[in-house]
Amino acid sequence: KYQSLGYSRVLEIHKEHLSPVVTAFFQKPLLLHQGHMEWLFDAEGNRYLDFFSGIVTVSVGHCHPTVNAAAQKQLGRLWHTSAIFFHAPIHEYAEKLAALLPEPLKVIFLVNSGSEANDLAMLMARAHSNNIDIISFRGAYHGCSPYTLGLTNVGTYKMELPGGIGCQSTMCPDVFRGPWGGSHCRDSPVQTIRKCSCAPDCCQAKDQYIEQFKDTLSTSVANSIAGFFAEPIQGVNGVVQYPKGFLKEAFELVRARGGVCIADEVQTGFGRLGSHFWGFQTHDVLPDIVTMAKGIGNGFPMAAVVTTPEIAKSLAKCLQHFNTFGGSPLACAVGSAVLEVIKEENLQENSQEVGTYMLLKFAKLQDEFEIVGDVRGKGLMIGIEMVQDKTFRIAPPMCITKLEADFAVEVFRSALTQHMERRAK
Numbered sequence: 001k002y003q004s005l006g007y008s009r010v011l012e013i014h015k016e017h018l019s020p021v022v023t024a025f026f027q028k029p030l031l032l033h034q035g036h037m038e039w040l041f042d043a044e045g046n047r048y049l050d051f052f053s054g055i056v057t058v059s060v061g062h063c064h065p066t067v068n069a070a071a072q073k074q075l076g077r078l079w080h081t082s083a084i085f086f087h088a089p090i091h092e093y094a095e096k097l098a099a100l101l102p103e104p105l106k107v108i109f110l111v112n113s114g115s116e117a118n119d120l121a122m123l124m125a126r127a128h129s130n131n132i133d134i135i136s137f138r139g140a141y142h143g144c145s146p147y148t149l150g151l152t153n154v155g156t157y158k159m160e161l162p163g164g165i166g167c168q169s170t171m172c173p174d175v176f177r178g179p180w181g182g183s184h185c186r187d188s189p190v191q192t193i194r195k196c197s198c199a200p201d202c203c204q205a206k207d208q209y210i211e212q213f214k215d216t217l218s219t220s221v222a223n224s225i226a227g228f229f230a231e232p233i234q235g236v237n238g239v240v241q242y243p244k245g246f247l248k249e250a251f252e253l254v255r256a257r258g259g260v261c262i263a264d265e266v267q268t269g270f271g272r273l274g275s276h277f278w279g280f281q282t283h284d285v286l287p288d289i290v291t292m293a294k295g296i297g298n299g300f301p302m303a304a305v306v307t308t309p310e311i312a313k314s315l316a317k318c319l320q321h322f323n324t325f326g327g328s329p330l331a332c333a334v335g336s337a338v339l340e341v342i343k344e345e346n347l348q349e350n351s352q353e354v355g356t357y358m359l360l361k362f363a364k365l366q367d368e369f370e371i372v373g374d375v376r377g378k379g380l381m382i383g384i385e386m387v388q389d390k391t392f393r394i395a396p397p398m399c400i401t402k403l404e405a406d407f408a409v410e411v412f413r414s415a416l417t418q419h420m421e422r423r424a425k
């Protein structure tokens with residue numbers, strides 16, 4: 001047990017000095033004190049199994065000993081140099097990260113958050129293409145900075161302010177909610193036990209969405225595009241998956257209009273999807289720019305943009321890009337340790353194994369409870385859509401076990417049972 005300020009005092013301080021957003025979201029947010037791997041502890045000593053990883057951020061486990069040791073070692077050596085000097089951790093990290101991406105994606109820009117990474121990717125796309133228009137899906141979340149708010153199309157994040165000049169939204173190929181069905185066409189283990197609900201041609205839904213996409217492209221300035229942003233699976237929107245083959249065709253259409261294709265791997269990267277290290281690989285596409293954050297640092301604030309030498313050069317041609325903290329020795333030491341742990345502890349494989357196991361168990365709840373409308377996802381990125389316009393997102397640290405997955409499914413089942421009983425009364 002930890003002697004903290006106490007809940008009521010914390011609430012007072014929060015209301016007076018901190019963002020009103022959190023208290024508007026939850027009646028009583030947890031007061032957390034400590035974390036260890038997939039476990040969190042509050043100040044009273046109660047423990048919680050973390051099935052959301054600080055919003056899909058803690059990739060290898062809270063306070064993972066290898067990552068902590070690497071951070072501590074670097075803390076005692078050198079925290080910071082400005083980007084105008086060399087230091088070994090950044091070079092070691094750049095080489096390791098580049099080795100995980102296919103050619104020609106090998107030039108790395110280190111920044112501090114997902115929004116910053118996407119800001120930079122927008123700048124690169126425009127500098128490289130000499131075009132303005134950038135397209136993203138409805139339901140997309142790419143950040144909350146003034147620039148990226150133009151790409152984020154989740155209503156709750158939109159401000160009553162003008163923004164997003166040159167940003168266009170296009171229909172999200174959401175095969176569950178969309179008008180053309182096609183939920184059997186997505187890449188999820190759940191499809192192995194679900195029958196095809198829309199006949200006769202599995203690719204019909206994809207073709208309809210592609211027609212919509214072409215329609216959006218046709219309204220761009222001078223029929224030219226700077227870039228197209230896509231999350232390989234939409235995170236904030238509720239783990240929304242697209243029909244197979246959609247991104248591949250969409251990328252070709254964007255490139256034919258001079259645009260570059262950007263994969264936002266902020267939630268999907270670093271092995272979480274199990275079958276592949278990067279989400280774009282599950283769509284069999286090669287982006288021109290990849291942005292990453294969250295899981296890259298296991299909770300440490302760091303992010304990256306990876307692109308081709310050609311696109312990187314066009315940025316240098318236009319301006320001097322500078323970032324005080326991006327790629328600090330401390331961040332790079334943490335990033336290297338995270339990559340080491342993912343590999344040494346086979347966490348991508350664990351995501352695949354435990355994620356698939358858990359997804360199939362959750363899918364059974366769909367037969368038991370009519371309010372479970374859809375179960376979807378891949379690896380340890382799972383969405384359960386309750387058919388009253390609510391989606392439950394599950395994305396635990398990648399170190400969880402099958403036993404913990406069983407526990408989570410049972411807790412969920414018990415909550416649904418209680419909910420249905422209350423409704424029946």
Ligand code: PMP
Binds near residue numbers: 142143267
């Ligand atoms: N892209 C995606 C897919 C995200 O989920 C988020 C954060 N939820 C961001 C970008 C923005 O990241 P950050 O909060 O680090 O700015």
